[in-house]
Amino acid sequence: MDVRLQVSMVFHLDKCIGCHTCSIACKNVWTDRKGAEYMWWNNVETKPGTGYPTKWEDQSKYNGGWEKKDNGKPELKMGNRASRLINIFHNPSLPKMDDYYEPFTYKYEDLFDSPEGADQPTARPISMVTGKFMDIEAGPNWDDDLGGSPVYAENDANFEGLSPEEQQELFDVERLVFFYLPRICNHCLNPACVAACPSGAIYKRGEDGIVLINQEVCRGWRMCVSACPYKKTYYNWSTGKSEKCILCFPRLETGQAPACFHSCVGRIRYLGGILYDADRLTDALNVDDDKLVDAHRDLILDPRDPVVREKAKENGIDERTLEACERSPVYRYVKEWKMALPLHSEFRTLPMLFYVPPLLPVMAKTENGVYETANDELFSPIEKARLPIKYLASLFSAGNTDQVSYALKKQYAVRLFKRLETVGDVSEEVVNYALAECGMDAEEAEAVYRLTSLPTMDERVVIPPMHREEAMAMLDDDMWEQKGSAGFGFREAPVRGA
Amino acid sequence: MEMQSEPKRARTAIERLAVVGLLIVFTTLVGALRAEAQDDGAKLFETRCYSCHNIGGGDKQGPDLKGVTERQSREWIEEFVKSPTAMSRKDPVAAELFKKFSPTIMPDQTLTPAELDSIITLIKNLTSKNETFVPSGAKLSRAIVPADIIAGKELFTGQIHLANGAPSCNSCHSVNGVGALGGGTLGPDLTAANIKYRDPELISILQSPNFPTMNTIFTNHKLTDEEVVQLFAYLQNAKQVYPEASVVPTQAAATTDPRFLVLGFGAATLVLIGLNVFWRKRSHGVRKEMVRRSKI
Incomplete structure (x- = not known):
């Protein structure tokens, strides 16, 4: 057993209101720079929809992620080492700028400087790349709220498993439905970007599992951009280096929540430490698609288990960190309650950002030309969900509908449970049946309710103490020697006259 | 004083004989050396000068050198040979010569003073005897047969490598009928080489x-006798097939073939098609295509 710590995340989609505050917070802190204008380390997509960059989930176009191989060694979908080397100057699987969008601003000065004329002056859009006038054709959330769009919604890559009738139903006016999918870097356990980098510039931090690109080593080959199936590494055309979400590690190291977590209006974001067994990583990668979620979950270890704690300490994980892991909301949602699922686990990168699938709103219907929102039952059972379970399963459990059903049933049962408790217009039998169906007792239902609806900031974001001093000790460098010679300045000694 | 007064001892007969013998040996040796120098001169003249100059046989590409030693000083000759072009700029006689033999320009020669001396000796010698220079080696090693023309072409184009490792002729030269792509354009077109030079001169050049x-390349990679025969046969034939070829060297001759243009376009098209096939899996952008194909 090789116990490692991962700072892991849960996004509760049932709470997301699609306000993009997270995206703006991230943009303001990190990507409001030349060359990074088009990057959205955090973005919010409307589902069904094609996302950002367009159709990122369609790996027949982008060749991201891993493929299972019979020899037990998963291979990058973009090709083996030899073919990657051959294509190193001519990477064929890159998204074009148009697939993201060409960043633009407006020529505001025209509003003030234009000569007097018969018409009002306008601020024409100009490209932030070329500085020339341009026609805006797309944006990072161009399909925002376009639930039934025949352009964007219909081209959702997750419709593959759905029959034409099932697809058509999604576009009936009265059935039309959409939800939001906020995305950041998943800080995967088996990151394809790290494996694909020819320069060895990308690494997964040993002490907390944050995946980072070393800007001093990156040579801008852009192999990571192709390899990441979530398209969460971005090439900065100004610096010639690739960049990605850093999970606001400077904030985490000082005990603050990442900017997107901190600013989340719907409070959908949970962060906490997770212990996992690195020895069994390859086992979790070599299972069939429908078992991937279970295998992924199996890697996660119980921080209360004395054996785990012993092994964790051997690996230099501090006692206070273990205590934080015990309080981790992520551990509860993912491992204890099995309500949070990884996004597209079939990409086999073992993403460490989990999603609680959305329990969609009350089912409406039209009868005799009357739009009727009332239902026989107060909450429509998940079997009657507007979005087919198959669709959600394609997103969150590699096609395994049982996993998604279970997560939805649990949310459904908690709703009924609380309805009975607070209003009392649901029969106890129905509630007990719903609880029993997902093997939940009243205590757990209450806990789910509390962590979902009433969590404080400290309960949502449980940052394990970063212990930078111990992370330093993990490095091979003799830090005491550095201390004596450098005085201050971590990487370079101050030099007179330099 | 006694010693001074001692009478001179007379030379003995044997001593006289020895002196005479020594003199004979010496003169013979000098004569032999001079003869050798003249032989050297002949060989040098044949390899270095004969392709363009004659002694007593009349003008060729360059003037007949008979009596040049009487017309000009040794210093003049030496300076001229070292750099004819430089000489032509300052010396009226040299300028006149250049005018007369235009457009041919004599290339700079790298002869050591000793080599120049032996050539001058040869010229003096032949002039005084009023003889004409007869090359000894500029002969084909055997008679030409028709198959030599084909073999010569293959040598010219490089289909058969030259035995001593020299580059094939068409790296620098072209000749009519060598193929649509033509040959190189560094050196002159050789279609008319057989008119410009007489047979022994051409053979001499080939040798x-x-x-x-060419000197720097071929000094250590000489053509074999057999190759000389085959290439000579090929160049001789080229002139017969293309009698209209000009003696004046045409540098652009290789590109006048219209097939070259067609071939160029064809090859470019093939390369472009090949690239398209080779990179057919390359991503060409997703969004634009998706929007174009959607129903609205």
Whole structure:
């Protein structure tokens, strides 16, 4: 057993209101720079929809992620080492700028400087790349709220498993439905970007599992951009280096929540430490698609288990960190309650950002030309969900509908449970049946309710103490020697006259 | 004083004989050396000068050198040979010569003073005897047969490598009928080489090309006798097939073939198609295509 710590995340989609505050917070802190204008380390997509960059989930176009191989060694979908080397100057699987969008601003000065004329002056859009006038054709959330769009919604890559009738139903006016999918870097356990980098510039931090690109080593080959199936590494055309979400590690190291977590209006974001067994990583990668979620979950270890704690300490994980892991909301949602699922686990990168699938709103219907929102039952059972379970399963459990059903049933049962408790217009039998169906007792239902609806900031974001001093000790460098010679300045000694 | 007064001892007969003998040996030796120098001169003249100059046989590409030693000083000759072009700029006689033999320009020669001396000796010698220079080696090693023309072409184009490792002729030269792609354009078109030079001169050139560019390459990679025969046959034939070819060297001759243009377009098209096939899996952008194909 090789116990490692991962700072892991849960996004509760049932709470997301699609306000993009997270995206703006991230943009303001990190990507409001030349060359990074088009990057959205955090973005919010409307589902069904094609996302950002367009159709990122369609790996027949982008060749991201891993493929299972019979020899037990998963291979990058973009090709083996030899073919990657051959294509190193001519990477064929890159998204074009148009697939993201060409960043633009407006020529505001025209509003003030234009000569007097018969018409009002306008601020024409100009490209932030070329500085020339341009026609805006797309944006990072161009399909925002376009639930039934025949352009964007219909081209959702997750419709593959759905029959034409099932697809058509999604576009009936009265059935039309959409939800939001906020995305950041998943800080995967088996990151394809790290494996694909020819320069060895990308690494997964040993002490907390944050995946980072070393800007001093990156040579801008852009192999990571192709390899990441979530398209969460971005090439900065100004610096010639690739960049990605850093999970606001400077904030985490000082005990603050990442900017997107901190600013989340719907409070959908949970962060906490997770212990996992690195020895069994390859086992979790070599299972069939429908078992991937279970295998992924199996890697996660119980921080209360004395054996785990012993092994964790051997690996230099501090006692206070273990205590934080015990309080981790992520551990509860993912491992204890099995309500949070990884996004597209079939990409086999073992993403460490989990999603609680959305329990969609009350089912409406039209009868005799009357739009009727009332239902026989107060909450429509998940079997009657507007979005087919198959669709959600394609997103969150590699096609395994049982996993998604279970997560939805649990949310459904908690709703009924609380309805009975607070209003009392649901029969106890129905509630007990719903609880029993997902093997939940009243205590757990209450806990789910509390962590979902009433969590404080400290309960949502449980940052394990970063212990930078111990992370330093993990490095091979003799830090005491550095201390004596450098005085201050971590990487370079101050030099007179330099 | 006694010693001074001692009478001179007379030479003995044997001593006289020895002196005479020594003199004979010495003169013979000098004569032999001079003869050898003249032989050297002949060989040098044949390899280095004969392709363009004669002694007593009349003008060729360059003037007949008979009596040049009487017309000009040794210093003049030496300076001229070292750099004819430089000489032509300052010396009226040299300028006149250049005018007369235009457009041919004599290349700079790298002769040591000793080599120049032996050539001058040869010229003096032949002039005084009023003899004409007869090359000894500029002969084909055997008679030409028709198959030599084909073999010569293959040698010219490089289909058969030259035995001593020299580059094939068409790296620098072209000749009519060598193929649509033509040959190189560094050196002159050789279609008319057989008119410009008489047979022994051409053979001499093939045996030891004495042009500055070729000299450096072929000194250590001489053509074999057999190759000389085959290439000679090929060049002779080229003139017969294309009698209209000009003696004046045409540098652009290789590109006049219209097939070259067609071939160029064809090859470019093939390369472009090949690239398209080779990179057919390359991503060409997703969004634009998706929007174009959607129903609205």
